[in-house]
Amino acid sequence: MTSALPLLPVYTGDQVRAAERPLLESGQGPELMRGASWGLAAAVLNLLRERGAVYGARVAGLIGSGNNGGDGLWALTFLRRRGVEATAVLARGRAHQEALQAFLQAGGRVVDEIPGQADVVIDAVLGTGFSGEFGAPQLPEAAVVIACDLPSGVDADTGEVRGSAPAADHTVTFGGLKLGLLAGDGGHLSGRLHTVDIGLGDHLPTPRAQLLSPDWDPASSWRPPQSTDHKYSRGTVHVLAGSPQYPGAAQLTVGAALNTGVGMVTLEAAEEVRHQVLAASPEVVGVADGAGSEDRLEKARAVVVGPGLGDQAAQLEAASATIDEAVRRALPCVVDASALTLVPELTLRTEVLLTPHVGEARRLAQGLGLAEADELLSSDPVAAAEALAEGTGATVLLKGATTVIASPGAETLLHRAQAPGLATAGSGDVLSGVLGAVLATQQDRLTVAEGAVLAVGLHAQAAQRVDPNGQGRFGASALMAGLRA
Ligand SMILES: NC(=O)C1=CN([C@@H]2O[C@H](COP(=O)(O)OP(=O)(O)OC[C@H]3O[C@@H](n4cnc5c(N)ncnc54)[C@H](OP(=O)(O)O)[C@@H]3O)[C@@H](O)[C@H]2O)[C@@H](O)CC1
Ligand SMILES: Nc1ncnc2c1ncn2[C@@H]1O[C@H](COP(=O)(O)OP(=O)(O)O)[C@@H](O)[C@H]1O
16 A cells, blocks of 8 residues: 555665665676765765855765775765865775775875864764674764764664764765664664665665655644534544543643544543543543443544553553453554553554553563563664564554554554654653544544554654754643644
8 A cells, every 4th residue: 555644765784785786796886886975975065065165174084994985985085076175094994995096096185083173074984784893983073973874883774783883963875764774773873864866776675664754744644624524523532541640641642632633532531630631621521430331432533541540450440441442443542651561461453552662662572471572672673663563463653762663564664753852751641642633533544553653743743843943941731732733
């Protein structure tokens, strides 16, 4: 099925290397390297133009002994021909022969250390051929760091850093986006991503995952209400959230659902929680918790269970009954926070969306006896989310700076938020509300996983709206309010 969302293919390093192989075998290696290194040089030129003059700018390269270093040296050669002062440190004392020769002929200089006054440093020690461990050198603080293909020390397949890796402000990657630039620590170190097409075309296989395009406005995909709509046709979200200990979580979840845009929100919670929430949001329809009546989901198009529920047995029992009922009705059902502890006892299906952060995912894996998923959470979060999805039969949304959405038998979807201010208490409760609203109103045209990635995009967009300079000076209430365009 073609998705209604703009998704970019993401490959492992091995997939890109395999796609290059037939071209290398037919003698096109130099063309590939020229395409890659020219793309890298063009990105550096753009950056230098933004900062001032190209002529006389100082660009230094940290150069490895393989083709990644060759790309770096050719890029420095092109830059040198534009009047850039180009220097190179040979990390292993040797380098790609032709590239080194061209660099020296163009007037580039090999030096022992990256000059302290460098404007730009190109990290071209290691790319997809990385093995073993890497020790990242100290780079001048004022320099803009541009990684060639991927930051050295990052595993292109998983994002795992073995040893240490220099943080890049930008990464210029070749042939296709690599998973290691998005997942795990690689996602924190790769900076802004630029992909250079080096003509791998049909040689590229089915991608390992799909990334929601960072250049796209998620609000543009929101289907607004029509004049023919009434409140039930727009979609009702049933929320079971909050407890006397955490009433605020219920408020954040229902407020986020309302601000995202739904026909109705019903809240199943303890009486005092309902009173507090209704005082702030009188449009919410309260339902006594643990009512046990099967018709409370009669009008629901999506269900959200868990935010702020706490660990009281009665509330967890009500949560379990609601999830069971949602599963029976094949309703999309978001399961968050302490409701995740119920999962080992439940029979789930792909319409159920489990939304753990890494700590909750770890506990979930342990509770299910999925030792491999538990282990993968440290080294390969994408594979970990996929193992949890396979192990539960549910769709899994693993939260983080890069969110991973894995669903049994479907493509894994990724979203990378450039909004670290989202790391604030209650922001997950807000996400649950957005998820509920999107799944209730957009389900005719999006799968649960696609709806989930759209919701994550809207959540991150709200953060950017309330905090455009990324200062992190906002709480979850402001985020909830920021959902309204
Ligand atoms: N293939 C192509 O046609 C195209 C590839 N392209 C580019 O090539 C890159 C892949 O190049 P690659 O295969 O040469 O591997 P690469 O990342 O340079 O690393 C291997 C080198 O590093 C060394 N080394 C290894 N581990 C190390 C460590 N821990 N610490 C230190 N050194 C270590 C290892 O040395 P050795 O251990 O073998 O002595 C070897 O020399 C790819 O990312 C892209 O940039 C583009 O030009 C497009 C066309
Ligand atoms: N460093 C980060 N960058 C971007 N988004 C983040 C970061 N850390 C957390 N988030 C997002 O913030 C939300 C936090 O959710 P969660 O941990 O459940 O919070 P809480 O339980 O306090 O409500 C998730 O959507 C997560 O993806």
